[in-house]
Each structure stands twice: as structure tokens, then as C-alpha cells.
Amino acid sequence: MIKNIKFSIILLIIATVQSNALIEVDITRGNLDPLPIAVSPLSSDNETNSKLIKELKIDKVGQKISNVVENNLKNSGLFNPLNKDAFLQKPDIAHLKPRFEDWSLIKAQALITGKVTLNDGKLRVEFRLWDVLAGKEMMALAFTTVPSNWRRVGHIITDKVYERLTGEKGYFDTRIIYVAEDGPKTKRIKKLAIMDQDGSNTKYLTLGNELVLTPRFNPTNQMVTYLSYFRNLPRVYLLDIETGVQEVVGDFPGMTFAPRFSPDGKKIIMSFAMDGNSDIYTMDLENRIVDRITNHPSIDTSPSYSPDGKFICFNSDRSGYQQIYVMKKDGTGVKRISFGKGLYGTPVWSPRGDLIAFTKLHKGKFYIGVMRTDGTGERLLTENYYQEAPSWSPNGRVLIFYRETKTDSQGKGFSAKLWSIDLTGYNERMVKTESDASDPSWSSLLSN
Amino acid sequence: MNLSKFFKNAFLVMLACLVLSACATKKVQNQMQGDVYTGTDTVEYLASGVPDRVFFATNESVLTTASRDTLRKQAEWLRKNSKVNVVLEGHADERGTREYNLALGERRANAAKDYLMTYGISANRISVISYGKERPVDSGSNPLAWSKNRRSVTVKAN
Structure with a gap:
């Protein structure tokens, strides 16, 4: 009835840089000190933006997906998403290579960046999770789906980040x-x-x-x-x-x-x-x-x-x-x-x-x-x-x-x-x- | 002088409060015996002198003396009106988990059904339904409201 506009997640491993992560979140105790995390808005080029507005009436989809992620992380109580006003680096540049000094300056310990493109009517979303203190990439994934599924992309990204940082499966795409x-x-x-x-x-x-x-x-x-x-x-x-x-x-x-x-x-x-x-x-x-x-x-x-x-x-x-x-x-x-x-x-x-x-x-x-x-x-x-x-x-x-x-x-x-x-x-x-x-x-x- | 007047007034106010609260308590007590409702606020009548409902103590499905009296009147009325079938609707108060209360409402309605049957009413004239805590008559969150809601109501089915 409601479902499920064929949702094909294609997990593309963009890069497999294995790092010895410094950050990890302990979820077995009450967490009174949630992990400061920066969720940079997912970037998208002008062509993608105008196509999404024109064809699907979705404006600023990259920003909206990052808002879903941010809200999920905040509600989990384990993360403290930082105020975007303090971000120094532009989303598209941060996604390529974050300037870790800028992000550690605002006390971020983890950083999420990403990019949205539209190909043949399909939404392609890639994201990366960065360990700011170690200056390393922890995870990189891409998904392709129909554009109307953009909220689910936000939930799946949150699940992946949660799993990577806590060691346990998430509960956001539910x-x-x-x-x-x-x-x-x-x-x-x-x-x-x-x-x-x-x-x-x-x-x-x-x-x-x-x-x-x-x-x-x-x-x-x-x-x-x-x-x-x-x-x-x-x-x-x-x-x-x-x-x-x-x-x-x-x-x-x-x-x-x-x-x-x-x-x-x-x-x-x-x-x-x-x-x-x-x-x-x-x-x-x-x-x-x-x-x-x-x-x-x-x-x-x-x-x-x-x-x-x-x-x-x-x-x-x-x-x-x-x-x-x-x-x-x-x-x-x-x-x-x-x-x-x-x-x-x-x-x-x-x-x-x-x-x-x-x-x-x-x-x-x-x-x-x-x-x-x-x-x-x-x-x-x-x-x-x-x-x-x-x-x-x-x-x-x-x-x-x-x-x-x-x-x-x-x-x-x-x-x-x-x-x-x-x-x-x-x-x-x-x-x-x-x-x-x-x-x-x-x-x-x-x-x- | 002023001070004694003040005390006198205060005393009168306190006295009035005591009298009023005593009345209030008495009123509630008059409508409850233990925690079983004995008032008539919510009661309707199947016929003159035949109340439609009986009330229960918290977590109980035992019929009180007053409940048995009401059910005997209902049985007598049902014998006289042999074409009437009834539904017994069992209810619980809001202070219990939903699923347990569904079972409890069913148990209460069946206690009433069993009693009607011992007074000669055939089982096939009586059906039973439990609403658990879903259909309170009094939406209050206090012992008197809860006592009105713990009930089995006999409703004409035809």
C-alpha cells in the first residue's frame, strides 16, 4: 500500500582506507558527553539542483538529507551535531579533502561530508565519514535510488555512521x-x-x-x-x-x-x-x-x-x-x-x-x-x-x-x-x- | 483586639473548611463501599427498578451482595421478557495494562453471565464482550471515577 518504490541500494565502496579509528562511542553506559560531530550539508551542483526542482519539486535535497542525519544523531543522545554556522569549509571542498584543522577548531571529532547527483532520474548520494583528530577517512559509501526516497537515504547514512562508531547496528531506517x-x-x-x-x-x-x-x-x-x-x-x-x-x-x-x-x-x-x-x-x-x-x-x-x-x-x-x-x-x-x-x-x-x-x-x-x-x-x-x-x-x-x-x-x-x-x-x-x-x-x- | 478578631476569623474559615471537606468525603464514601461504586450517577435502567450495571473492586471480578441483587432483578426481567437477548459489556478502569484489562473485562462480564444463568437465563440469550479500559463512563483520574468504570453493563441486543 505505502511501499516500496523499488529501492535499490548500491553500495559502492569508494575507498577502503582502513584506519585505526581513534573515535568510538560507548553505548553501554549513559552517555552524558555526546560526541561532537559536524554534518556538512551534502553538496550538489547547479545542474542537479535545477533538475530536482524542475522535475521533482525537491529543493536543496543535499541539505535536507543532512538535516535528517543530524536530527537522527541528535535524538540518539550519543552525538552532538555542531551548529552549521560555525563551519568554515565549503561542503563540496570538504567532501574532497577536509581541512582537519578547521574542523578540530570547532571541536568536531567526526565529520560527515557528501555529494548528491542526479543521473537518468536516479538520485546518487555518496558520503564519507572522517575521523577529525586522526585526520583520516573512516568510511565512504554511495547509494542510488529514486529521488522520492531521499529521507530514507538520510536514515541509511545514519545507520552506517552509527554502526561504524558504536560497533552495533543502527535503528534509523525503521x-x-x-x-x-x-x-x-x-x-x-x-x-x-x-x-x-x-x-x-x-x-x-x-x-x-x-x-x-x-x-x-x-x-x-x-x-x-x-x-x-x-x-x-x-x-x-x-x-x-x-x-x-x-x-x-x-x-x-x-x-x-x-x-x-x-x-x-x-x-x-x-x-x-x-x-x-x-x-x-x-x-x-x-x-x-x-x-x-x-x-x-x-x-x-x-x-x-x-x-x-x-x-x-x-x-x-x-x-x-x-x-x-x-x-x-x-x-x-x-x-x-x-x-x-x-x-x-x-x-x-x-x-x-x-x-x-x-x-x-x-x-x-x-x-x-x-x-x-x-x-x-x-x-x-x-x-x-x-x-x-x-x-x-x-x-x-x-x-x-x-x-x-x-x-x-x-x-x-x-x-x-x-x-x-x-x-x-x-x-x-x-x-x-x-x-x-x-x-x-x-x-x-x-x-x- | 484585631489579632483576636483575626484568629476568630481564621478559626471560622478553618471550621468551614473542615465541614466542607467532611461533606465531600462523606459524599464520596456514600458512593463507594471499599472501592466498589454504590452510587447511581451512571446507572441506567432496563425497566423500572432494574438497574443495567454492576460494579467491581480493583482487580476483582467477584460479585458483591448489591451486584447479585441487581442481577437477580435482571434475571427476573429477562424471564418476563423472554424474547429479549442481552450483551454483557465488561469494563476495567484505566489503572492497568491494556491487554490484561481486556481479559479482566471479559472475566467480569462472564461473572455476571454465570449469575444470570444460575437464575435460569439461557446462555444462548447472553453474549459477552470486553472493552477493557477503552470505554470509560467517567473520564476522571480519581478513585471515584475508576470505581464507576469497573463495571459490567447489561445491554439489550434486540
Whole structure:
């Protein structure tokens, strides 16, 4: 539906100067001292500029791409992009050979330069990452794509820079699916919405005629599973974002909810509620075989697979209150892992496999936290009046969740917004959305 | 003289505050027993003397004495009106995670359904739907508002 105007990334290795990089960014600790980086606007010649304006109505595309990169780097909390007013060297000259003294003068430790050209209607973008202190090139790459994909080029450049400087995969060429909200609290209108990770390119996937909740990406492609109240029958649905085709998952005689994909994308795991009892089931999307995973008179919900697919964490009140449990994928070996004070919900297994993120309710406050998969090492990242439903960035370094405000004595002032926070507990920030928003789910990297 | 007048005024103001706040507390207490809503602000009626909803304590799906009384009235009314089918809509307050609350709403509506069935109403006249915390009646963020929202509402389906 939205996608994917054939995006051929041609990675051209322009130069392979191996350098012993002096700069590296440690992302395992809270970074209170972000790396000063200069993002020089990508240069383009007059011919390219006039063609882009005339044919595609895109002005200053080089500058726009560098703005995308700069914004991404800043939001990561690990980098401090320097003010362009202080740049001494012109973009086209810097891209050929930076005068490192000029860049170290303004305290830049890393420099990104680049160039945009238009050939046969295709946008060709090349960029270089420079180590200013060592006076060396660290990376040089070029991409060719259709011009309308220029924002994605900015995200891919950021991913490459992030990976080169931190040693870990980035999370910038990704999308967020979420529920867009509008209207009074008692009659909320909810629609599925999708946007780029940085909040641009918002598109609405449903019209708001029926209540929709908890969309989740397939980790292997651009399919989504979610809960819809279509015809007042709350059921788990499957949505192909590209075609817009929706279908109900399975033929259950009651409410199905809390869906997620298995890591290989071939199954959906969800809750099925019948006669006041919710248990966990899976459905194989190829042969439509349904398996019952839990069988217990308590509420069992919010299931999430480990990335190797061998284990499932879930939420159950079998102890009397909501707690987090882990079991084998066939439902055996159930073990409670949350033992701290308060209630625990919405467990989500990290894509790295080592942690489970959760929501915790204790003494009237809601927390987003993480614990090891055996329940040890609980760490609360953020406290608020109401927040829940963390979703991991594909590299397992950032969590996105939603937060609701308390209403006043007249019941006014309600809002719901998306927020993100680093695993370190630093860099908490609101993620801008066009409307109120909840239930975010982070896609995997669109390109690799 | 002035000072004593001041104290006297202050005392009166304090007294007034105490009386007013006591009234406010009393009002809330009159509408809640423990944390179960016992008021009638949001209640509608299926017929004269037949309230449409029952209320629950936080995280609970146990029917209170008052709830069972309401459901017996509903059962009696349903027996008299044997062509009427109903939907039981289960709800939770906003102080819980969305998915758990969907399950909790379903559990609450089924508690009401089971009780109607023990009073002779056939299961095929009753359907159940949970809205979790999606459809509060009171948008307030306070214990009284939450108590009104923890409910199972019996709605005519035809």
C-alpha cells in the first residue's frame, strides 16, 4: 500500500582506507558527553539542483538529507551535531579533502561530508565519514535510488555512521506502527497509523470506524498483527501494509487479543478468552493449525517469544496478581520470574535475547523497566502517572512506549503520547506524532 | 483586639473548611463501599427498578451482595421478557495494562453471565464482550471515577 518504490541500494565502496579509528562511542553506559560531530550539508551542483526542482519539486535535497542525519544523531543522545554556522569549509571542498584543522577548531571529532547527483532520474548520494583528530577517512559509501526516497537515504547514512562508531547496528531506517487517538476519553476514536522512526511520513491504515488496538510488526517483513473490534467482534487480524489487505486470524468462538509474531514470522501467538478465562494459543500462518500453549484458570496474556523462538514470556495472575512468567515454547516448564513489589505486565523479550522489558505498577505509579530473563537484575528506567507497552528498537538499545496524562477534576486534560528511552535510562524524550498516540511497535531495519 | 478578631476569623474559615471537606468525603464514601461504586450517577435502567450495571473492586471480578441483587432483578426481567437477548459489556478502569484489562473485562462480564444463568437465563440469550479500559463512563483520574468504570453493563441486543 505505502511501499516500496523499488529501492535499490548500491553500495559502492569508494575507498577502503582502513584506519585505526581513534573515535568510538560507548553505548553501554549513559552517555552524558555526546560526541561532537559536524554534518556538512551534502553538496550538489547547479545542474542537479535545477533538475530536482524542475522535475521533482525537491529543493536543496543535499541539505535536507543532512538535516535528517543530524536530527537522527541528535535524538540518539550519543552525538552532538555542531551548529552549521560555525563551519568554515565549503561542503563540496570538504567532501574532497577536509581541512582537519578547521574542523578540530570547532571541536568536531567526526565529520560527515557528501555529494548528491542526479543521473537518468536516479538520485546518487555518496558520503564519507572522517575521523577529525586522526585526520583520516573512516568510511565512504554511495547509494542510488529514486529521488522520492531521499529521507530514507538520510536514515541509511545514519545507520552506517552509527554502526561504524558504536560497533552495533543502527535503528534509523525503521518505522513505527501505532494507534492514533482522537476525541473525548469516553469515546476515543482509534486508527492504525504508521510513520518513519523520526515521525515523518505518517500514514493512516484504518479509518477509525472500529476500535483498533496493539498493532505489532512481523520481525521478518512488513506485515502487522493487531486487535480490531470490526462488527463488535474483538479478534486478532493480520494486515499487509503494502496491499492493505486485512484478514481475521483463525476462527475462534470468542475474543482473541494480545497478538505477536514468532521471531521467524510464521506464527502468531495470542490470548483467547472464553467463559471468563484467557489462555495463550498460537496459530501457524501457513497451515492454520492452532495450538493451545497454556491451560490455566487464571488470566494468561501478553505473550512474547525469545528471539531464538525457544521460550515465551507472558503475563499471568495465577499467583493472585499480575506477574511475569517464562515457559518453553510448548507451554511446559512455566516459571515465575518477577518477584519485586507491585504488579508486572506487558513483558517483551529483547531482540538481543538477554533482557525482558516490562511495565510495573507499584503504589499508584507506573514504571518501564528491564530484567534478565531469569528475573534477576531488575532495573526501572522511568516512572510516571501512567505508561506502558514498551517495544524494542531492532538493535535492542532503545525502548518506545506510551504515556497518558492524569485528567483534572473536570475530567479534562487527557493526552496520550509516544516516548522513547535508552536502555541506559538516559535520553528520555517524546516522539512527535500528528495526533495523540499509543501502543507503538518498532519495525526491524528496512534495509541492511 | 484585631489579632483576636483575626484568629476568630481564621478559626471560622478553618471550621468551614473542615465541614466542607467532611461533606465531600462523606459524599464520596456514600458512593463507594471499599472501592466498589454504590452510587447511581451512571446507572441506567432496563425497566423500572432494574438497574443495567454492576460494579467491581480493583482487580476483582467477584460479585458483591448489591451486584447479585441487581442481577437477580435482571434475571427476573429477562424471564418476563423472554424474547429479549442481552450483551454483557465488561469494563476495567484505566489503572492497568491494556491487554490484561481486556481479559479482566471479559472475566467480569462472564461473572455476571454465570449469575444470570444460575437464575435460569439461557446462555444462548447472553453474549459477552470486553472493552477493557477503552470505554470509560467517567473520564476522571480519581478513585471515584475508576470505581464507576469497573463495571459490567447489561445491554439489550434486540
